[in-house]
Amino acid sequence: MTPINQHYTDFKNRLVTAFRANEERLNGESKTSLHQLRRSALQTFERLGFPTIKHEEWKYSNLSSMLKEPFDFDADSTLAVSDLDELRIPNLTGNVLYFVNGHYRPDLSRIVSPETEVQIKPLADVIQTESETIGTHFARYADFQDNAFTALNTAFAGDGVFIRVPDGKTVAEPVILRFITDARTKNVAAQPRNLIVVGRNAEIKLAESYRTLGEHAALVNTVTEISIARDARVEYYKVQDESQRAYHIGTTQVNQSDKSHFHGTTVTVNGGFVRNDLNITLDGQYCEAFLNGLYLPNGREHVDNHTLVDHAQPNSYSNELYKGILNGNGTGVFNGKIYVRPDAQKTNAFQSCKNVVLSPGASMNTKPQLEIYADDVKCSHGTTTGKLNEEALFYLQSRGIPKDQAKTLLMYAFAEEVISQIQIAPIRDYLSAAVAAKLGA
Amino acid sequence: MLTISNLQASIGDKQILNGINLTVKAGEVHAIMGPNGSGKSTLASVLAGREDYTVTGGSVDFDGQDLLELSPESRAAEGIFLAFQYPIEIPGVSTTNFLKTALNEIRKYRGQDPLDAVQFLKLMKERMKFVNIDQSLLSRSLNEGFSGGEKKRNEIFQMAMLEPKLAILDETDSGLDIDALRIVAEGVNKLRSPERSTVVITHYQRLLDFIVPDYVHVLYKGRIVKSGTKELAMELEEKGYDWIKAENAEVA
Numbered sequence: 001m002t003p004i005n006q007h008y009t010d011f012k013n014r015l016v017t018a019f020r021a022n023e024e025r026l027n028g029e030s031k032t033s034l035h036q037l038r039r040s041a042l043q044t045f046e047r048l049g050f051p052t053i054k055h056e057e058w059k060y061s062n063l064s065s066m067l068k069e070p071f072d073f074d075a076d077s078t079l080a081v082s083d084l085d086e087l088r089i090p091n092l093t094g095n096v097l098y099f100v101n102g103h104y105r106p107d108l109s110r111i112v113s114p115e116t117e118v119q120i121k122p123l124a125d126v127i128q129t130e131s132e133t134i135g136t137h138f139a140r141y142a143d144f145q146d147n148a149f150t151a152l153n154t155a156f157a158g159d160g161v162f163i164r165v166p167d168g169k170t171v172a173e174p175v176i177l178r179f180i181t182d183a184r185t186k187n188v189a190a191q192p193r194n195l196i197v198v199g200r201n202a203e204i205k206l207a208e209s210y211r212t213l214g215e216h217a218a219l220v221n222t223v224t225e226i227s228i229a230r231d232a233r234v235e236y237y238k239v240q241d242e243s244q245r246a247y248h249i250g251t252t253q254v255n256q257s258d259k260s261h262f263h264g265t266t267v268t269v270n271g272g273f274v275r276n277d278l279n280i281t282l283d284g285q286y287c288e289a290f291l292n293g294l295y296l297p298n299g300r301e302h303v304d305n306h307t308l309v310d311h312a313q314p315n316s317y318s319n320e321l322y323k324g325i326l327n328g329n330g331t332g333v334f335n336g337k338i339y340v341r342p343d344a345q346k347t348n349a350f351q352s353c354k355n356v357v358l359s360p361g362a363s364m365n366t367k368p369q370l371e372i373y374a375d376d377v378k379c380s381h382g383t384t385t386g387k388l389n390e391e392a393l394f395y396l397q398s399r400g401i402p403k404d405q406a407k408t409l410l411m412y413a414f415a416e417e418v419i420s421q422i423q424i425a426p427i428r429d430y431l432s433a434a435v436a437a438k439l440g441a
Numbered sequence: 442m443l444t445i446s447n448l449q450a451s452i453g454d455k456q457i458l459n460g461i462n463l464t465v466k467a468g469e470v471h472a473i474m475g476p477n478g479s480g481k482s483t484l485a486s487v488l489a490g491r492e493d494y495t496v497t498g499g500s501v502d503f504d505g506q507d508l509l510e511l512s513p514e515s516r517a518a519e520g521i522f523l524a525f526q527y528p529i530e531i532p533g534v535s536t537t538n539f540l541k542t543a544l545n546e547i548r549k550y551r552g553q554d555p556l557d558a559v560q561f562l563k564l565m566k567e568r569m570k571f572v573n574i575d576q577s578l579l580s581r582s583l584n585e586g587f588s589g590g591e592k593k594r595n596e597i598f599q600m601a602m603l604e605p606k607l608a609i610l611d612e613t614d615s616g617l618d619i620d621a622l623r624i625v626a627e628g629v630n631k632l633r634s635p636e637r638s639t640v641v642i643t644h645y646q647r648l649l650d651f652i653v654p655d656y657v658h659v660l661y662k663g664r665i666v667k668s669g670t671k672e673l674a675m676e677l678e679e680k681g682y683d684w685i686k687a688e689n690a691e692v693a
Binding site for chain 2: 397
């Protein structure tokens with residue numbers, strides 16, 4: 001008899017075997033501290049295994065169909081410039097970097113910002129040449145002890161982007177990272193790893209865009225670490241427009257120092273199975289963190305957003321707004337944790353999650369989770385899940401707008417509150433159009 | 442233009458309109474007055490096609506068409522306009538964008554070409570003057586954070602843009618100070634024409650000093666119990682509604 005979770009174990013074992021086989025090919029490198037870290041991450045992954053729905057954090061997100069699929073974790077891509085046509089974001093200026101199946105593609109990319117303003121490099125190069133940087137920052141923010149996917153990414157990740165903004169520099173041009181999974185000929189898995197280090201009083205706007213090519217299954221397990229020094233400002237957008245057979249599991253870990261500002265917006269336009277973890281550690285005073293999200297699952301899509309805002313020190317402010325429009329048999333999950341630690345007096349933390357459920361087959365699970373250990377704080381949370389506002393619908397109809405169009409207009413307006421936060425105009429315009437298309441405008 | 446015959450309507454189990462008869466000819470202004478709860482706003486809602494109400498009897502003819510058969514958007518396209526008592530706030534939809542969509546949908550229904558951005562803007566600039574409304578207000582989210590007066594002015598501005606055949610003003614005076622009332626009323630008056638009819642629903646006579654009606658009707662318990670000219674409104678202002686209630690209590 002095959003145990004129900006046999007494919008969980010099989011999938012895990014294949015990865016562990018692959019790691020060991022790789023390890024044997026290494027020479028002196030296996031003794032480096034990075035390799036020790038990877039080995040420790042692999043052991044953690046081996047111990048944790050893939051989470052089942054019995055795991056509290058994975059209660060509504062079932063991995064079993066993903067784990068039944070075979071994936072090629074080392075797939076090449078023959079992607080040519082002409083293949084990018086269908087993926088292009090109009091009017092994109094600035095730094096645009098392409099990663100295909102997790103690997104940097106200099107031939108498709110352009111870096112326009114001067115190196116005195118910002119260093120933008122493939123992480124693979126930094127791993128080879130800057131062991132000190134890796135030692136200081138890599139895996140120092142995204143903890144893998146309790147997260148099998150972060151552990152797996154840490155064990156395997158070889159490429160992604162490394163960005164360092166020196167103290168006092170404002171990066172004039174945005175940095176757009178495009179992660180393309182090329183699943184045109186087979187099932188493909190990629191594990192991008194990004195490390196972003198923003199110096200004191202520096203400023204940068206960046207976006208991660210995830211796309212799938214082809215009809216085979218695609219697995220993306222991505223980790224981004226962002227370290228923000230005091231007085232620095234970061235605008236960060238994660239944009240997902242992946243295929244119905246795509247599985248996206250991603251963690252973004254942000255660490256903020258005194259008086260820093262972080263604004264993160266996550267928009268999931270399409271994607272068969274999506275799990276985003278956005279974790280903010282406010283390890284400084286007078287920090288500001290804004291977290292916004294938009295998700296539009298329909299058909300059989302599943303979008304799970306987990307957020308964590310950890311107020312570790314006093315006097316900081318966080319504000320969170322996630323919005324969802326669910327249709328067909330689409331499912332959504334929002335789990336928003338806010339920790340206010342005993343020292344974090346005068347914390348202001350707000351959270352709101354608003355959902356519109358358009359069809360009887362769609363569903364939304366929301367779970368705000370506030371753990372407050374300080375007594376002089378202002379915290380609030382609210383979630384709403386309902387239908388479209390009938391009064392507003394009637395108002396629009398009474399002005400001559402047909403009902404279906406009025407519905408689309410209202411849904412679009414609902415979504416626009418999140419999209420309008422995005423400060424990279426071509427990304428915002430692209431999302432406006434993609435969201436309108438999905439909502440039937 | 443509009444012929445309402447024995448119209449009856451309910452919401453849930455509650456019968457609200459108990460047989461309304463009213464004929465409005467082109468170019469006329471009719472005022473419908475009445476105490477709270479008499480069914481004034483229900484009448485406005487039923488004419489505009491709000492689905493919460495069930496028509497349980499009677500008919501409404503609008504220029505030869507069975508109005509009650511039409512969807513709210515078709516009624517608008519046929520030329521009915523309801524100025525809401527409580528205009529709703531719709532975050533994320535600007536008045537400008539929404540009105541452009543509405544106007545072009547109505548034009549499409551009538552077999553007219555849509556207005557392009559330039560033509561629309563020109564029309565908008567012209568009609569903004571009717572109610573002295575500011576363009577910055579119109580590019581904001583619809584009614585969001587508007588004062589009571591701004592919301593009502595926005596209603597009349599929309600009416601000026603959509604050029605209805607029959608305008609129904611549902612308690613447009615409520616919540617307005619005298620200056621705002623004057624601006625709104627002037628807007629309505631500028632739109633008066635021999636082809637356009639207006640039904641003014643109000644609790645108070647005050648609005649009728651500015652929008653002078655041809656006929657005044659008193660609605661009580663879902664029926665029109667008294668009709669007259671503008672002098673009837675003056676009488677109501679002077680004596681209140683109690684004598685109407687008393688008169689009808691005797692009849693019943």
